[in-house]
Amino acid sequence: MLVAGGGFAGAYVARLLGERGATIVSPDNFMLFTPLLPEAASGTLEPRHTVVPLRAMCPDADLLLGSLTAVDLEARTATVETDAGQQLVHWDELVLALGAVPRAVPAGALSFKSLSEAIHLRNHVLRELEAADAELDDTARRERLTFVFVGAGYAGVEALAELSDLTDDALRFYPRLREVPRRWVLVDAAPKILPEIPSRLGEYAARELEARGVEIHVGTTLASSTDREAVLGDGTHIATRTLVWTAGVLPHPLLRELGVPLDERGRVVVDELLRVRDHVWALGDCARVPNRKADHPDPPTCQHALRQARRLAKNLSGDPQPYGYRMLGQVATLGRYKGIADVLGLRLRGFPGWFVTRSYHLYQLPLTSRKLRVVVDWTVALLFKRDVVELGTFPLSEGH
Numbered sequence: 220m221l222v223a224g225g226g227f228a229g230a231y232v233a234r235l236l237g238e239r240g241a242t243i244v245s246p247d248n249f250m251l252f253t254p255l256l257p258e259a260a261s262g263t264l265e266p267r268h269t270v271v272p273l274r275a276m277c278p279d280a281d282l283l284l285g286s287l288t289a290v291d292l293e294a295r296t297a298t299v300e301t302d303a304g305q306q307l308v309h310w311d312e313l314v315l316a317l318g319a320v321p322r323a324v325p326a327g328a329l330s331f332k333s334l335s336e337a338i339h340l341r342n343h344v345l346r347e348l349e350a351a352d353a354e355l356d357d358t359a360r361r362e363r364l365t366f367v368f369v370g371a372g373y374a375g376v377e378a379l380a381e382l383s384d385l386t387d388d389a390l391r392f393y394p395r396l397r398e399v400p401r402r403w404v405l406v407d408a409a410p411k412i413l414p415e416i417p418s419r420l421g422e423y424a425a426r427e428l429e430a431r432g433v434e435i436h437v438g439t440t441l442a443s444s445t446d447r448e449a450v451l452g453d454g455t456h457i458a459t460r461t462l463v464w465t466a467g468v469l470p471h472p473l474l475r476e477l478g479v480p481l482d483e484r485g486r487v488v489v490d491e492l493l494r495v496r497d498h499v500w501a502l503g504d505c506a507r508v509p510n511r512k513a514d515h516p517d518p519p520t521c522q523h524a525l526r527q528a529r530r531l532a533k534n535l536s537g538d539p540q541p542y543g544y545r546m547l548g549q550v551a552t553l554g555r556y557k558g559i560a561d562v563l564g565l566r567l568r569g570f571p572g573w574f575v576t577r578s579y580h581l582y583q584l585p586l587t588s589r590k591l592r593v594v595v596d597w598t599v600a601l602l603f604k605r606d607v608v609e610l611g612t613f614p615l616s617e618g619h
């Protein structure tokens with residue numbers, strides 16, 4: 220059994236297949252637990268604790284570190300590019316879990332999808348505070364304290380909320396900047412934020428963010444950008460040095476070369492058993508998954524990828540049943556002690572919303588050792604003020 224992709228969907232399928240055994244092909248030896256990435260960016264969590272080692276998470280699986288580059292559906296082989304060269308792998312069943320990739324990142328923008336990008340964004344924001352502090356010109360200071368996020372899905376909403384919290388906390392060290400207005404702008408082409416979530420969470424999050432002074436521009440896109448300015452489709456010009464691109468992901472481009480059926484958005488079409496064709500299966504963000512308990516295909520969320528993985532592992536183990544999952548609710552963090560949850564019709568905000576969100580993420584996080592590390596980080600964050608040090612920019616000294 221070959222599982223292509225060690226993200227949320229692929230890693231859970233391999234874990235749940237247990238002793239049935241699987242080979243995971245993944246360019247990284249870890250699964251990125253994306254719901255915790257914004258907290259890695261804001262410094263609440265140690266970045267390393269937001270990833271789970273695949274070899275520990277899936278002890279019965281084999282890991283082949285590399286990228287799938289081609290598949291022969293008739294011969295049932297896959298070509299994998301590894302550090303040790305190209306390998307031809309034979310499979311009896313193939314699971315496609317390649318996820319999505321960001322659309323082309325516009326000029327002057329930063330992407331936010333991987334751990335290194337989260338650390339880079341944190342460093343960039345802290346650098347802007349330093350630069351604003353050093354600026355003598357008031358207009359330039361305001362420009363450096365203006366942060367624009369394009370894409371109001373989970374990544375954009377949570378990253379904006381966490382980083383605005385980080386700057387609020389950091390400003391205690393910058394007395395000259397306290398009176399300079401800060402501007403946080405969230406942009407999305409959809410008519411509301413968190414558009415992929417079919418629940419009231421988006422409206423709820425919008426009210427919370429607006430109450431904090433975040434400017435929300437929905438129903439418009441980024442028309443053009445430079446490293447000094449973002450221009451929106453509605454004609455708004457925003458002078459900024461920080462443009463974060465979390466808009467629009469595309470299903471993995473390799474899917475187009477595999478000869479599997481795709482929908483108009485480029486997602487693999489699967490039936491209710493999550494099957495593409497005989498011996499080929501797909502799930503997660505790269506697939507269009509029909510849900511018999513909902514009137515629309517699944518949105519691209521961890522919650523759905525996990526439920527699909529549970530069903531697929533059973534289907535591959537000889538108990539094929541149609542996939543169906545009724546969403547019980549959705550949660551999101553909006554910074555330290557601030558969260559929103561819409562669970563079983565109950566809407567929570569502030570500390571209770573944050574507590575429910577955290578508990579839910581902790582419950583989903585695999586491995587007790589990972590859970591404990593995260594709990595320790597959160598406990599330390601409760602007791603101490605936020606760390607505002609830049610990471611990853613220490614140059615290697617000569618001779619090292």
Ligand SMILES: Cc1cc2nc3c(=O)[nH]c(=O)nc-3n(C[C@H](O)[C@H](O)[C@H](O)COP(=O)(O)OP(=O)(O)OC[C@H]3O[C@@H](n4cnc5c(N)ncnc54)[C@H](O)[C@@H]3O)c2cc1C
Nearest residue numbers: 224226227228253254286287318373374503504519520521
């Ligand atoms: C910053 C961020 C925050 C998010 N927050 C939330 C949240 O709070 N709640 C929520 O429900 N959802 C959230 N999401 C969405 C969620 O992460 C996705 O829906 C989920 O990860 C989908 O799982 P997946 O396995 O399909 O894709 P991914 O998790 O993206 O995994 C795809 C995997 O395929 C691998 N891969 C790529 N190319 C190849 C190749 N050629 N060969 C082999 N492997 C390859 C990648 O390395 C990756 O490991 C967030 C997403 C982001 C980016």
